[in-house]
Amino acid sequence: MTTQSPTPIHEVVREHYAERIKNKASCCGSSDCCSADSQLYPSDLLATLPEGESTVSYGCGDPITLASLQPGQTVLDLGSGAGLDCFFAAKKVGETGHVIGVDMTPEMIERATSSAERLNIQNVEFRQGYLENLPVESNTVDVIISNCVINLAPDKSKVFAESFRVLKPGGKLAVSDIVTEGPLPEEIKKSLSAWAGCVAGAVEAKEYIEMMKSVGFTEISIVPVFFDKGTVDSAINDMKDMIELKTVAREDVYKAVYSAKITAYKPA
Numbered sequence: 020m021t022t023q024s025p026t027p028i029h030e031v032v033r034e035h036y037a038e039r040i041k042n043k044a045s046c047c048g049s050s051d052c053c054s055a056d057s058q059l060y061p062s063d064l065l066a067t068l069p070e071g072e073s074t075v076s077y078g079c080g081d082p083i084t085l086a087s088l089q090p091g092q093t094v095l096d097l098g099s100g101a102g103l104d105c106f107f108a109a110k111k112v113g114e115t116g117h118v119i120g121v122d123m124t125p126e127m128i129e130r131a132t133s134s135a136e137r138l139n140i141q142n143v144e145f146r147q148g149y150l151e152n153l154p155v156e157s158n159t160v161d162v163i164i165s166n167c168v169i170n171l172a173p174d175k176s177k178v179f180a181e182s183f184r185v186l187k188p189g190g191k192l193a194v195s196d197i198v199t200e201g202p203l204p205e206e207i208k209k210s211l212s213a214w215a216g217c218v219a220g221a222v223e224a225k226e227y228i229e230m231m232k233s234v235g236f237t238e239i240s241i242v243p244v245f246f247d248k249g250t251v252d253s254a255i256n257d258m259k260d261m262i263e264l265k266t267v268a269r270e271d272v273y274k275a276v277y278s279a280k281i282t283a284y285k286p287a
């Protein structure tokens with residue numbers, strides 16, 4: 020297991036999401052990406068939520084469908100936020116399976132834990148911790164899922180090394196995340212608020228693949244799903260530290276930033 024002390028990026032990201040969950044705001048600025056909806060998830064999956072339950076989502080895709088979860092599996096959600104993907108996963112793996120959500124933001128852990136209690140979901144637990152130092156035993160997880168989180172980590176290689184450690188041999192990584200094609204403008208990469216908004220920390224797909232390969236993952240696939248104009252807009256609007264960028268570079272960033280579905284395996 021590696022160690023992790025919070026970096027300035029961790030602090031900014033944690034404050035950003037603590038504020039979002041307290042104020043019921045979305046991660047992406049616009050109010051319509053705050054709850055689970057049919058733009059991200061298929062309607063049959065949404066139908067598994069209790070009627071009238073409006074569960075908060077800060078995601079950029081659907082790792083649940085990508086994961087093809089089976090009854091009895093142990094699932095780990097990296098950056099579980101308010102817990103939505105864990106609740107979907109808990110339903111899929113059933114009472115013989117188990118779901119662990121890890122998140123560094125205490126407010127997220129509290130919200131996810133109280134929702135699980137309210138919804139009476141018993142095969143899920145939430146642990147506070149860093150993705151770079153997972154509070155999870157080695158070789159114990161069948162499937163790792165994650166939704167719009169790895170882009171936020173300052174040291175993605177450490178996250179992949181930890182993911183590889185906790186997966187069982189033959190285990191699967193199924194992730195929705197923001198990646199780029201081509202480099203982002205330097206001014207954006209330097210902005211901590213654009214980092215917290217899921218844009219500045221995104222790396223090129225080929226770099227993402229190289230990092231996964233170097234820790235041992237095989238059968239790596241990155242498939243673009245949609246260009247994420249909404250995330251780019253809200254991240255740039257949020258760039259209080261880089262006002263001039265609100266009027267320039269936007270078109271270049273729209274063309275570079277996309278949401279992707281990513282899969283990889285730990286060799287059996």
Ligand SMILES: C[S@@+](CC[C@H](N)C(=O)[O-])C[C@H]1O[C@@H](n2cnc3c(N)ncnc32)[C@H](O)[C@@H]1O
Pocket residue numbers: 029032033036046075076077078079097098099100101102103104121122123124127148149150151165166167168171172173217
């Ligand atoms: C964009 S939100 C996504 C939350 C959730 N996956 C969803 O789809 O709603 C990012 C979450 O990841 C957590 N996070 C970001 N970086 C992290 C890190 N290095 N270690 C642990 N949690 C992290 C944040 O606290 C936040 O709850």
